[in-house]
Structure formats: C-alpha cells, structure tokens
Amino acid sequence: MHGHQHEHGCCHGGRPERFLEPCLLLLLAQQPDHGYTLMERLGVYGFPAERPDPGTIYRMLRKLEQFGMIRSSWQEGASGPAKRVYEITEDGKSLLASWNDMLKRNVERVHQFLRDYEAFTVKEHTL
Amino acid sequence: MHGHQHEHGCCHGGRPERFLEPCLLLLLAQQPDHGYTLMERLGVYGFPAERPDPGTIYRMLRKLEQFGMIRSSWQEGASGPAKRVYEITEDGKSLLASWNDMLKRNVERVHQFLRDYEAFTVKEHTL
DNA sequence: CTATCTATATGTATATTACATATAGATAAT
DNA sequence: ATTATCTATATGTAATATACATATAGATAG
Secondary structure (H helix, E strand, O other), X not given: OOOOOOOOOOOOOXXXXXXXXXXXXXXXXXXXXXXXXXXXXXXXXXXXXXXXXXXXXXHHHHHHHHOOOEEEXXXXXXXXXXXXXXXXXXXXXXXXXXXXXXXXXXXXXXXXXXXXHHHHHHXXXXX | OOOOXXXXXXXXXXXXXXXXXXXXXXXXXXXXXXXXXXXXXXXXXXXXXXXXXHHHHHHHHHHXXXXXOEEEEXXXXXXXXXXXXXXXXXXXXXXXXXXXXXHHHHHHHHHHHHHHHHHHHHXXXXX
C-alpha cells in the first residue's frame, strides 16, 4: 500500500536523484557502450528497464562528454543505425571514485534515518 | 583528495537530494518543534549543523503544512520572538512510512552500485 | 512500400536545493 | 537609552536533475 500513494500533488515518492550520472560512469568503466544499450543496463541499478527515458540518458551522456569525463566515436560497420560509442576517460574514473565516496557517505545518512524510524515505530507500538 | 574536487563546473558531488522532507517528518514524529530548533536537529542526518539554510527549511515546512502533512500553531509565552511550532499529522505519519519504504529501496540500489564499483576497482588493480 | 525497430536528440515543465536578502521582536552591551 | 546581537521566520532568484512529450532518421521485416 505504501510507496506510491503520494505520487501526485505533494511529496511524491520516487527515485533517488543525482544517481544517473554515477551509474553511467560505472557502466562505461566496466565496458565502452552506446546509449541504447546503456539504457537497458541501467536496470541493474533500479532504473525502469522496460520504459527508460532516452532523453534524460542521452542528455547526461552529452554533458559528461562536454566536461571530458567520457569520450565518444561513431561506430562503423555495425547493423542498424549509427551508434555513438562512449568510453570513460581518466578524469571520468577520478570522478567515479568521488561519486563512490560520496554515495558511501550518503548511505550512512540514510541508515541513520532508517534506524531512527525503526526506533520511532517501536516506541509508537508500545504506547 | 576525493569527494570535493568536482564541486564546481560539471558533476559537483554533494548532498543527497529529496532527503530534507523525510528528515523533517521524522524529527516532528519524534517530537513537535519549531523551525529554528529543527535546523540544528537536522545535523543528525548530515545536514550542515553550523550553517544550515533557513530558507530551504522554512519553505519545506510551509509546503508540508499546505498539504496537511504537518500543522502549526504560534507558541505564546516563550522567550524570544514568536515561534511557529509544528507537529506531524496522521497523513504525515503515513507519508513518513512511505518515505521509509522508498529510502530502503533506494539504499539497495546504491548498495548494488557500491558492490559493482568495488568489483571494478579490484579488477583494475589486477591488470 | 509501409510499418516497425534501433538509435540519437531537443523542447518544456516541474521540483529541490543553494545562495542572497528581508523583517522583526527580544536580549545584551556600552 | 540606544545600539548591536541573537532568535526566529520568510521571500526572491538561480542552478540543476528529472519526467514527459516529441522529432528525426537509417535499417529491417512484413
């Protein structure tokens, strides 16, 4: 029952923000790839596997390239339309390491919340 | 070295987003309080304890009140300027439960990322 | 030759946060 | 006394990320 009852109006529950960028960097660190396949691979990190949003993903890839975190080249001789294949740069790997540190810290903050919420519900139950 | 080197320009690492709302709800579930004190209590969840942003916090409180998640009354007879004391409503408790569920799911997503990043660095090291 | 699949891209709206600034009553200091 | 500081609440504006809608086009299947 919980989780989706507040999607409209105020306080819609949803996805974690600022998470797409590190996930794309990690996927490209694992192996070079193009946007269309990356959309599917993002499912591992909880992004909607069936109906991902191409616009958001391609835009993020272009932004990362603008700042030199990834680089791209057009793949030739493949089937279907031309594919822009991205690979991570050294700067991108350094940024990925930063994201890893930051996400670790943020997880700690959320764990503190989850512990306190648990304590709150236990206390409520004993009233 | 990591963690703050990309604060400017692209890809600034920083705080988790959409985290202020659940934290305020949890703090008010623990006990009714007014904005000025809540600012300090937010330090438990990693918000900057010395120099929090009043604007963001008061605005979020007003939004939560607009949607009936908390309610407020002016506290009389206290020292200093008038204080608007907030308390959580039943709807607010329900929303808080939703946030708890969602944050649990999101933590799982981040854990997947952290595991994969660890595996990536191990692999890089053995090359 | 038309429809569908693969692949990339832009336009716009909404939401959250950061930073700057405004207001005002209460209390402390000179 | 009157000035400065502390407590407390509030608004204006900009930056950023995401969601949703839509556009484009080559390749392939019916």
